[in-house]
Amino acid sequence: MRLESRLSRLKSMGSDSIDRAESDSKRSIESDPIDSPLRARLAQLQSHGRTTGRHVSTTTPALPVEALAKRLEGKCIAEGVIRIRQRVPLAGTLGGVSLTALHDEPRLPGEPGGSRRHVYIDTETTGLSGGSGTLAFLLGVAVVEADAIDLTQWLITRFAAEAAALSAFADILTAADRLVSYNGKSYDLPLLISRFRMQGLRPDFQTLAHLDLLHPVRRLFGKRWNDCRLLSVEERLLGFRRVDDLPGSEAPAAWFRYLREGQAEALIRVVEHNRQDILSLAVAHAALSQAIKQPGAYDVDLHALARWLYDCDAEEQARALLQANSTALCADGKRLLARLLRRAGHWPQAVAVWETLAAGGCLESIERLAKYHEHISKDLGAAQRCCDRLPPTPTILHRRQRIDRKLNATRQAG
Amino acid sequence: MSTPAEKLVPGGTAPAVDPAEALAARLRAQYAARITGELVIPAKHGQYVALPQDLDARLRTALAGRGVKRLYTHQAAAWESVQAGKHTVIVTPTASGKTLCYNLPVLQAALHEQAKALYLFPTKALAQDQVAELMALNEAGSLGVRAFTFDGDTPGDARKAVRTRGDIVVTNPDMLHQGILPHHTKWAQFFESLRYVVIDEMHSYRGVFGSHVANVLRRLQRICRFYGSEPRFILCSATIANPAELAGELINTGVHAITDSGAPQGAKQLLLWNPPVINPDLGIRASARSQTTRIAKQAVQRGLKSIVFAQSRLMVEVLTKYMKDAFDRDPRNPARVAAYRGGYLPSERRAMEKKLRAGELDCVVSTSALELGVDIGALDVCVLNGYPGTVAGTWQRLGRAGRRQRTALGVLVASSLPLDQYIIRNPEFFLGASPEQARIDPDQLLILLDHIRCAAFELPFRDGDVFGKEDLGEMLTYLQEHGVLHHEGSQWHWMDDSYPANSVSLRSVAEGNFVVIDTSCGAQTVIAEVDYSSAPETIYEGAIYMVQSAPYQVERLDWEGRKAFVTRTRADYYTDAIDYTRLKILEEQQSESAATPNRAGDGAPTGPDDSNVGTAPGRNYVSTHRGGDGVHAGHGDSIVGTAAGVGTAAGRDYVSTHRVGDGVHAEHGDSMVGAASPPRLSGLAPAGGASMVSRGEVHLVRRIVGYKKIRYYTHENVGYGHIDLPDQEMHTSAVWWQVNPAALDATFASRQQALDGFLGAGYALHIVAAMRMLSEPRDIGRAVGDGNADWFATVGASGRGQLRNSDGEAVDPLALQRFTPTLFLYDNYPGGIGISAPLFDNRETIVTGAQALVAACECAHGCPSCIGPILASDEVRGYSPKALALQVLGLLARHAS
The missing domain is CATH 3.40.50.300 (P-loop containing nucleotide triphosphate hydrolases)
Structure with a gap:
């Protein structure tokens, strides 16, 4: 019995009736003769085996690699590697957004200023689930120069070309570069490291500094937006929407189709998609930097930004930000503001914020006030009243007793 | 421990x-x-030897700290074998200090050469025990060796530390298969210095699970070669007959076996x-x-x-x-x-x-x-x-x-199951028996194909590579034709956006456990998990599902979502599913017809066919194939348990399930097994012999049709329920016997009697086959059906054979134009796990063994220990089901004589 038909039968675990299973397997034997007994057995065991590889559509003739390179305005730099270079002048726009903002080096909280070159990076891969069977068939990087964005993409058109493409990428990097990605910390970079290892290359780039813009975007807008995909960044931060974009999820099929059938239309769109991703990444970096300078204009989560500044030892900046926007703050923002004011010794302002919060029933603030009145203003009566507003936990009771003692002592002394 | x-x-x-x-x-x-x-x-006294000379001083200190100043002889033998660079398997009883056999060489290598080790345990719980044990030794000697578990419970942020800092990584085959090998590049450092792979509880890697694990180990060895390491394997096992052979099949190379325990x-x-x-x-x-x-x-x-x-x-x-x-x-x-x-x-x-x-x-x-x-x-x-x-x-x-x-x-x-009864009545058989062989079939086509997919994902294959015993090039070509591989130059690359290991489960055929959710107090609490294969028979709507003997009733089963919603109940009964199975022959691969003339007439319709019983080789089969099958144990017990209800229950309790399967159903199993064979076999009649035995491929449909409610303690049926679930289908291989219709007519007074004979003979054959073929208890199923796909046979409520068509409706045997009962023993795993070929090869022993079993049974007309339980009313049916079964067995035996 043939292996293919045996396999197809073995796999017939669906709800097919016996008769149908039989006729299916007969059909597969009759209409699809296979000369190999082993494969026939396999097919029989797997009656509804997938046949994605079999239907070859012949709508357009296969596009040879050289012709594909030409369509993409790139050139073959090694067998199966097409390099596409492009200079996007900063005088232009991206989706209506002026690129002039890129003239200034973007800076996020906690970043040292300086002369690090930012290398924006994005990959297109053969699958989203990761693992060593997934590779990056398209790797794009961009660096911002004085008057233009210099964008380079390496597209491989065969598996054997991967090492050459990875080496070409590694060659443009220097130790002083800083990679900038979108979700690259958990996706693109680990995948590239894995590919370098698979190809027996050393992934030296893994020691480079790396900024994953997804994290600051989540930090500043995670509570504001439904999701933090790059497309949302474009829409909400950069203010444009892509037209006729090929979804990233269709990238694997596009590449497979080119390898199997030479059909390049979808693959060409993947290259465009990747180019767009990288440019958006560069612009988003600048926009984020801008949003931090003018948080009000970008609907930034002020508390999150202040917290970020505070975590980066920019405490004064954080306080100034919160003070300037004190009326627009959420409760957490106000608590942080009061805390920063207290740390700076601005007691009256801190008390004012606590009192606002206390009026809203914030227990933490009432306790703060109790402490303030006990130790700073020495208004023991006020401290007592604060304690009475708090649930009688052992700590509070202890404080209350201590205040009572102090009051008695004061009265006796008086 | x-x-x-x-x-x-x-x-x-x-x-x-x-x-x-x-x-x-x-x-x-x-x-x-x-x-x-x-x-x-x-x-038994222990046998001790001094600690090995070359043992590191820090390890000596650690051992002293744990109260160990000398070793058992088998521990020392293991040390020498491993130090000599041999793959080693240690087979000694429980609590004989097996863990030191591998911990010592592993710790020594970690201390001296920063060598790494991978420990595989069949379950997460065992892995956790092991790490605790290692830690104790580690602390006792301040060894500074880092051992971590890596399994589904390891938090994401700890995984990197395990990969890069662990000297000993303790995991299970499933995690190796789905979480480690497909991500081997993240483990590059680990694989580069991997010196030892420890496989404990090796005996649990048999049957389907073992066949999968052997392939996972092939993949592991392939990845190690990629990173330039060639780890030694240290395996430990409870007592089985063929430890060195099983170890060799698992790791695909020769293994030195140590079997003499020095432990007291x-x-x-x-x-x-x-x-x-x-x-x-x-x-x-x-x-x-x-x-x-x-x-x-x-x-x-x-x-x-x-x-x-x-x-x-x-x-x-x-x-x-x-x-x-x-x-x-x-x-x-x-x-x-x-x-x-x-x-x-x-x-x-x-x-x-x-x-x-x-x-x-x-x-x-x-x-x-x-x-x-x-x-x-x-x-x-x-x-x-x-x-x-x-x-x-x-x-x-x-x-x-x-x-x-x-x-x-x-x-x-002992339960009243035949196997139990056989063993309990022949205690010398069990007490003197050596343990069974553990069998695996790593080259089972579907299993092999699954792992070739996974392996191709992990590293591209090259032309000329070998993976398993089938032609790899053919397998790869097949996968390319199905669109997951791409042949380029001399390599086969994975070309699909899936992650193949996720769709391959090492332990069961189908994917997806069901969760049992308690909705009693408005909340939704997960209280248990049920694997896919047992879901249809345990968590159907209406089922009583028990956790710590607290009964829950299944209110709703979300088959697609793999969820069963239950509520607490105070029911005084439990439920048991009723299933039936139909088979269709797809292709015959081997066949043997009876050569001798039909002598069926000489067996009187009401008496046993003594001529055949006499020639049966007595109890020989017993000594050679004990073993049998645990699964049986499940049924008979309850068959007996229902004894109290004999008079009242409508007899349905005595219908035994035909599956040698899990005990749950088996008890009170009302299972209706049926079969159908293709039309071409109806042409059997002209054949000269009395019967014919064949082996080949079959298609099987199993349906759970309903359930019984059984009251506690009295075990009476207190009701039935209907179950509407998708059919379970599989393609597998089987051995089947058919009797020449002329011989059948000549032997039996009626078709009804012939049918009863087939059902009884099938029951006995099943027992003997299970004892002979043991690989895993649920590996063999049985069915009686017809040659024309028209009917399958069940033991009906009357206690007699009943024919049903594919819709489950009763059919009158006399109304059939042709009547060719076919008795199937099938491999109860999709694709077959290699049971049908040895079954066919042993067909004579199995038939003669069944004859001996039935003839030697002390009962009058049949019982759960030979041809299956019979009803009280059978005593007045006018003929003996036991005699009929012997007649059928006689006809089946003749082809071989």
């Missing part, structure tokens, strides 16, 4: 008042007639216990369940820590309830009895293990889940409710009692 050698004192000097011995003496005195055999294993052992007593006959005419005995409960109660009353093993999860719950009814009536006191089985949540199982170790429980009722080396401390008494199906499995379970310096008592309570 390794027991430090110094802590064990040579046994055999226990005083006569030893409580377990006292219990044994009491049982012997009170129930002498029920004890059919016994075995006393005297205590406490004395052991084993009683073989047969429940008393309560209806001699029907061959019905008291239930094993009642006997088990009685013995366990006595043990607990005497203050002995006890463990009861049951064959199915359902039986665990039922026995737990009976024990709890006796000991846990007052809810204010901490529970003394607990159930332990698969399907409970891991946290619940961990808590149970902890209580057991701490001695807080007096009795635990378990499935085979506790047969593995989970550390549960010392127990005194082990009661087996039914024969576990294998000699090895029986000893493993019995080994759970008696880890201390006291006598341990084991009691094997």
Whole structure:
């Protein structure tokens, strides 16, 4: 019995009736003769085996690699590697957004200023689930120069070309570069490291500094937006929407189709998609930097930004930000503001914020006030009243007793 | 767990008042007639040697800190073998200090060369035990070796540390398969320095699971070659007949076996216990369940820590309830009895293990889940409710009692299942038997193909590579044709956006566990998990699902979403599913026809075919193929259990399920097994012989049609329910027997009688085949059907064979134009796991063995121990079902004569 038909039968675990299973397997034997007994057995065991590889559509003739390179305005730099270079002048726009903002080096909280070159990076891969069977068939990087964005993409058109493409990428990097990605910390970079290892290359780039813009975007807008995909960044931060974009999820099929059938239309769109991703990444970096300078204009989560500044030892900046926007703050923002004011010794302002919060029933603030009145203003009566507003936990009771003692002592002394 | 050698004192000097011995003496005195055999294993002294010269001084310190100043001889032998660079398998009893056999070389290599080791345990629980053990040794010697578990519970942020810093990574085959190998680049450093792979509980890697694991190890070895390492394997196993062979098949190379244990052992007593006959005419005995409960109660009353093993999860719950009814009536006191089985949540199982170790429980009722080396401390008494199906499995379970310096008592309570009855009536067979062979078939086509996909994802194959025994190039071409591989140059690249390991489960055929969700108090709490294959028969709507013997009723089953919603109930019954199976022959691969002329006429319709029985080689088959199959154990017990209801229950209880499968159904199994064979076989008639036996491919449809409600204690049926679930289908291989219609007509007075004969013969053949072919208990199924795909046969409510068409409607045998009953024994795994070929090769022994089994049975007209249970009314049906079965077996035997 043939292996293919045996396999197809073995796999017939669906709800097919016996008769149908039989006729299916007969059909597969009759209409699809296979000369190999082993494969026939396999097919029989797997009656509804997938046949994605079999239907070859012949709508357009296969596009040879050289012709594909030409369509993409790139050139073959090694067998199966097409390099596409492009200079996007900063005088232009991206989706209506002026690129002039890129003239200034973007800076996020906690970043040292300086002369690090930012290398924006994005990959297109053969699958989203990761693992060593997934590779990056398209790797794009961009660096911002004085008057233009210099964008380079390496597209491989065969598996054997991967090492050459990875080496070409590694060659443009220097130790002083800083990679900038979108979700690259958990996706693109680990995948590239894995590919370098698979190809027996050393992934030296893994020691480079790396900024994953997804994290600051989540930090500043995670509570504001439904999701933090790059497309949302474009829409909400950069203010444009892509037209006729090929979804990233269709990238694997596009590449497979080119390898199997030479059909390049979808693959060409993947290259465009990747180019767009990288440019958006560069612009988003600048926009984020801008949003931090003018948080009000970008609907930034002020508390999150202040917290970020505070975590980066920019405490004064954080306080100034919160003070300037004190009326627009959420409760957490106000608590942080009061805390920063207290740390700076601005007691009256801190008390004012606590009192606002206390009026809203914030227990933490009432306790703060109790402490303030006990130790700073020495208004023991006020401290007592604060304690009475708090649930009688052992700590509070202890404080209350201590205040009572102090009051008695004061009265006796008086 | 390794027991430090110094802590064990040579046994055999226990005083006569030893409580377990006292219990044994009491049982012997009170129930002498029920004890059919016994075995006393005297205590054994340990054999010791000094620590090896080349052992690192820090390790010596660590061992001293744990109370170990010398080694057992087998530990030293393992050290030498491993130091000589040999792959080594160690096969010694429970609690013989196996872990030191691998921990010593692994720690030595970690200390001297920063070499890494990978430990594989079949379950997460065992892995966690092992890390605790290693840590203790590590601390005792301040070794600074880092051992981590890596499994589904390892938090994401800890995984990187495990990968890069772990000297010893402890995991399970499933995690290696799905979480490590497909991400091997992240483990590059680890694989580069991987020196040892330790595989403990090797005996659990048999059957389908073992075949998968062998392929996972092929993949592991392939990845290691990529990183330039060639690790040595150290394997440990409970006693099986062929450890070196199994180890060799698992790792695909020769392995040095160490089988002589130097560890001391406490004395052991084993009683073989047969429940008393309560209806001699029907061959019905008291239930094993009642006997088990009685013995366990006595043990607990005497203050002995006890463990009861049951064959199915359902039986665990039922026995737990009976024990709890006796000991846990007052809810204010901490529970003394607990159930332990698969399907409970891991946290619940961990808590149970902890209580057991701490001695807080007096009795635990378990499935085979506790047969593995989970550390549960010392127990005194082990009661087996039914024969576990294998000699090895029986000893493993019995080994759970008696880890201390006291006598341990084991009691094997036979159910009325044929295999149990055979063993209990022939105690010398069990007591003198060597353990079974563990079989795997790593080249089973579907399993192999699955792992070739996974391997191709991990690293591209090159032309000329070898992976398994099939033609790899053909397999790769097949995968390319199906669009997942791409041949470029001399390499085969993965070209699909899927992650193949996720769709390959090592333990079951189909994907996706069901979760059981308790919705009782408005909340939704997950209380258990049920694997896909047992879901149809355990969590259908209306089912009573038990957790710690607390009943829940399934209100709704979301088949697609893999969820069962249950609520607490106070039902006084449990439920048992009814299923039937139809088979269709797809292709015949081997066949043999009877050569001798038909002599069927000489068997009188009402008497046994003595001519054949006489020539059967007596009990020879017994000595060569004991073993049999644990699964059976599940049924008979309940068949007996329903004895009380004989008069009242409509007889349906006596219909036994035809699956050698899991005990749950099997009990009270009302299973209707049917079969159909293709039209071409109806042309059998002209063949000269009486019968024909064939082997080939079949298509099987199994349907769960309903369930019975069975009241506790009385075991009467209190109702039926309908189940509407998708059919389970598979393609597999089978052996089938058919009788020349002319011979059939000449032998039997009626088609009804022939049919009854086939059903009885099938029952007996199934028993013998299961004993001979043992690989895993649920591996063989049986069915009786027809040559024209028109009908399949079940034992109906009347106790007689009944024909049903594919819609399940009754068919009159006389209304059929052609009547070609076909008896199938099939490989109960999609694609077959390699049982049908040896079955076919042993066809003569199996038939003659079945003849001997039936002829030698003491019953009058048939019983659960030979041709299946019969009804009281059968005595007046005018002919003996047992004689009919012998006639059919006679016809089947003739082809071989």
